[in-house]
Amino acid sequence: QIHGIPPLDSGADSLAHMRWLKLARPDAYERTAKFLEPMDYVAMRLSGRPVTNRCSSFLMLLTDNRRSNPAYHSSLLKWSGIDSEKLPEIVPVDEPLGPVLPEVAERLGLAQDTLVFPAINDTQAGGVGAAAFAGDHAGISIGTTGVCVTHVDFKKTDILNSLVSMPSPIGDGYFVMAEAGIGGGALDFFLERLVFAKDGFGDHRLADRFSALDRAVAPIQPGSDGVLFLPWLTGSVTPAEDGKVRGGFLNLSLQTTREHLGRAVLEGVAFNLRWVQGRVARFAKRDISRVRFYGGGALSSLWAQIFADILQLPVEQLREPEYAASRGLALLGFHHLGELSLEEMQARVPVAATHAPRPELAARYDAMFAQFVRAFRKNRSVFRGLNVGSES
Known part of the structure; x- marks a missing residue:
């Protein structure tokens, strides 16, 4: 009712991966600054911003998707056991994260003012x-x-x-x-x-x-x-x-x-x-x-x-x-x-x-x-x- 899908029996959703780290590898969980989907990680390497959006955060199963500008839902967070400070900020999917980092632009041969947009799956x-x-x-x-x-x-x-x-x-x-x-x-x-x-x-x-x-x-x-x-x-x-x-x-x-x-x-x-x-x-x-x-x-x-x-x-x-x-x-x-x-x-x-x-x-x-x-x-x-x- 809130998010759209329940946790998968297969454990293939991202929430299951985060919970596994917390329960099976608490040392790695404590060292984790932010949990990012792979596409959000790539966007972070390009822009320097560890963020997510309404599209890429879907398999985390923690957002209220009944509205177009979703936020993490307090009940879902409570039930998941995942600490909110380890989750990335949710940003609009249609607004740029900023220009590509200078060192990335140089390495990839991109113009310095190339814009990076949020990722999708x-x-x-x-x-x-x-x-x-x-x-x-x-x-x-x-x-x-x-x-x-x-x-x-x-x-x-x-x-x-x-x-x-x-x-x-x-x-x-x-x-x-x-x-x-x-x-x-x-x-x-x-x-x-x-x-x-x-x-x-x-x-x-x-x-x-x-x-x-x-x-x-x-x-x-x-x-x-x-x-x-x-x-x-x-x-x-x-x-x-x-x-x-x-x-x-x-x-x-x-x-x-x-x-x-x-x-x-x-x-x-x-x-x-x-x-x-x-x-x-x-x-x-x-x-x-x-x-x-x-x-x-x-x-x-x-x-x-x-x-x-x-x-x-x-x-x-x-x-x-x-x-x-x-x-x-x-x-x-x-x-x-x-x-x-x-x-x-x-x-x-x-x-x-x-x-x-x-x-x-x-x-x-x-x-x-x-x-x-x-x-x-x-x-x-x-x-x-x-x-x-x-x-x-």
Whole structure:
């Protein structure tokens, strides 16, 4: 109700890290001057100011995010046990911290009057880079994880589906944060551990594991001949959080090839994001008209088309998609300097290609998606039984 998300069972939030230091390493805790998020630390090295803001402080779980100028909440501080003097000052996200330090400017070759703005996290930066702060589209990022991002006008939380809103760096709005768990990491696992592995069967490593991917799996028909990949290699998050669930392939036969498995991995990650995207649309109370696709996974045009077919939505594959978050930061900086309006920011999102959904595949993928969700629910108890005692 106050912040937006509860402490995570995984301990992956920053509050858990601070509490661990206090309880397990009290000597280090006492020597700590300020707890800073990594991006705030970089901003401090550039500007000399150890501060945070409404965006970068989100995973500390200590701010009242019901208002656009949040402050640390007294009850949250009391419950956390973290001393307030060890927390950084909260500053506006749209006001510069000052010019870059002279020694940093000299080392990096920057002008002495270059301004440093407060930092934001990668999900927020990617959302800006996809212009998901406005309009009726959503952004889907496939990096190591998969994330679906769109906007809402006020703070809201859906604990049952693991959906939260976090402060946006633009205006008084919020971004929906929908973390799907492993995304591109599942593909990396498949290629590194199963296709191009170095193990007891031999050394099959390639310098570029991804170059042959689209060519190898393109001949496989949509649906991978019924092979279904479950992508939860590190547990599931949105819309059904469970740290005990794991991944796997279902419905293999003697005709199944590595090419089938490769396409099934791409489809399985897309099925998972379809599950997430449906809940995001309901959470935002808005039909999503199209998706902007970015992150390293968006380098694959085949994957972009698979997303379009499985979501049955147009997918706009961004140009140089691996730099979408960096581009978002640049656009945000120009906006805060007064050089770009929100409309101009949206117009500067570069789309390399638009992939239209193929209606003839809708029925096939609808049926497979239903089995995908059913496989999660039916196998949940099996995974829990197999993973008794695991740390997740």
